[in-house]
Amino acid sequence: MQQQTFLVTGGAGFIGSAVVRHLVRQGARVINLDKLTYAGNPASLTAIENAPNYRFVHADIADTATIPPLLREEQVDVVMHLAAESHVDRSIDGPGAFIETNIVGTFKLLQSALQYWRELEGEKRDGFRFHHISTDEVFGDLPFDSGIFTEETPYDPSSPYSASKAASDHLVRAWGHTYGLPVVLSNCSNNYGPFHFPEKLIPLTILNALEGKPLPVYGKGENIRDWLYVDDHAKALATIATTGKVGQSYNVGGRNERTNLQVVETICDLLDQRIPLADGRKRRALITFVTDRPGHDRRYAIDATKLETELGWKAEENFDTGIAATIDWYLENEWWWGPIRSGKYAGERLGQTA
Numbered sequence: 371m372q373q374q375t376f377l378v379t380g381g382a383g384f385i386g387s388a389v390v391r392h393l394v395r396q397g398a399r400v401i402n403l404d405k406l407t408y409a410g411n412p413a414s415l416t417a418i419e420n421a422p423n424y425r426f427v428h429a430d431i432a433d434t435a436t437i438p439p440l441l442r443e444e445q446v447d448v449v450m451h452l453a454a455e456s457h458v459d460r461s462i463d464g465p466g467a468f469i470e471t472n473i474v475g476t477f478k479l480l481q482s483a484l485q486y487w488r489e490l491e492g493e494k495r496d497g498f499r500f501h502h503i504s505t506d507e508v509f510g511d512l513p514f515d516s517g518i519f520t521e522e523t524p525y526d527p528s529s530p531y532s533a534s535k536a537a538s539d540h541l542v543r544a545w546g547h548t549y550g551l552p553v554v555l556s557n558c559s560n561n562y563g564p565f566h567f568p569e570k571l572i573p574l575t576i577l578n579a580l581e582g583k584p585l586p587v588y589g590k591g592e593n594i595r596d597w598l599y600v601d602d603h604a605k606a607l608a609t610i611a612t613t614g615k616v617g618q619s620y621n622v623g624g625r626n627e628r629t630n631l632q633v634v635e636t637i638c639d640l641l642d643q644r645i646p647l648a649d650g651r652k653r654r655a656l657i658t659f660v661t662d663r664p665g666h667d668r669r670y671a672i673d674a675t676k677l678e679t680e681l682g683w684k685a686e687e688n689f690d691t692g693i694a695a696t697i698d699w700y701l702e703n704e705w706w707w708g709p710i711r712s713g714k715y716a717g718e719r720l721g722q723t724a
């Protein structure tokens with residue numbers, strides 16, 4: 371098969387860097403466009419940064435002067451749009467950046483992609499795809515004991531973050547319907563795994579538990595999330611971007627529902643087995659219940675049947691294997707998380723994302 375060229379936005383972030391590493395290792399040509407906000411970390415790309423099929427471009431998705439010439443110069447086949455403000459707690463404290471990047475930024479990127487696509491001809495034009503990467507949080511809140519999100523579930527976002535992602539999904543669909551831009555969308559459940567920024571629930575818990583620090587859990591820890599290992603998501607995204615049907619959306623999830631308390635307790639128990647605390651305490655004793663997040667959705671759960679049956683993707687990790695691999699990775703890679711923990715983020719309110 372002919373080598374395809376991907377423009378990945380947000381490729382220095384958690385999921386974007388997994389996508390970039392995967393595509394580069396598959397032999398695709400990858401242009402990573404990232405603004406390097408607090409969440410973007412070039413160290414996550416050390417393993418592939420010198421590969422001949424990889425290029426980094428430091429830019430904003432809203433930069434309509436830079437992006438159309440870049441798409442032309444690189445003869446891009448697929449845009450995978452992951453760049454976003456992604457942390458729910460930050461969206462509650464300061465929603466402005468979420469509107470700016472997730473909505474206005476996506477609008478401007480769509481305009482850049484449309485301008486480029488309109489200039490293409492023949493097979494190159496037919497083969498072009500704009501893949502928008504989104505979240506299951508656009509579907510809102512499920513009861514604890516019933517329901518599951520399908521591609522037909524109506525949008526009902528609860529937080530400034532999920533509302534901004536819902537808006538961007540609508541814009542992408544509108545650019546498909548109105549201007550004919552060949553778009554495809556995916557909505558994924560919560561990701562976890564290596565290179566996850568230490569403000570999020572799983573890495574925060576692993577690192578605090580390692581150091582014997584308190585483990586904050588919102589409310590009573592009853593909220594349920596459907597966890598997917600990040601490398602499984604990266605493979606799903608590569609599948610959707612290259613074989614997904616134009617105009618369609620695909621739900622991505624691994625059928626691994628856990629309450630937040632179960633997640634934290636699992637990490638405590640696995641770490642106790644590997645590295646007992648010096649004072650003999652069990653790490654579950656470190657769990658500290660804190661005031662719940664405002665508007666905290668109770669439960670998310672994804673039905674990924676369409677992606678599994680139509681495109682043949684299936685998650686390879688279950689939660690037990692994935693969380694063990696994640697803990698191993700944090701134990702072995704202090705070079706990556708150490709500077710973040712000890713640096714400017716250490717004093718901030720470290721929340722827990724959905």
Ligand code: NAD
Binds near residue numbers: 430535558
């Ligand atoms: P992240 O916060 O780790 O990374 C976001 C990246 O985007 C960073 O590298 C940042 O520098 C970059 N960025 C931000 N604003 C930019 C701008 N204006 N221009 C260019 N680059 C910019 O996010 P993530 O967790 O990797 O999520 C990636 C995408 O996947 C997001 O769109 C998110 O909504 C979606 N998603 C995330 C999850 C999850 O569990 N993390 C689940 C489903 C969907």
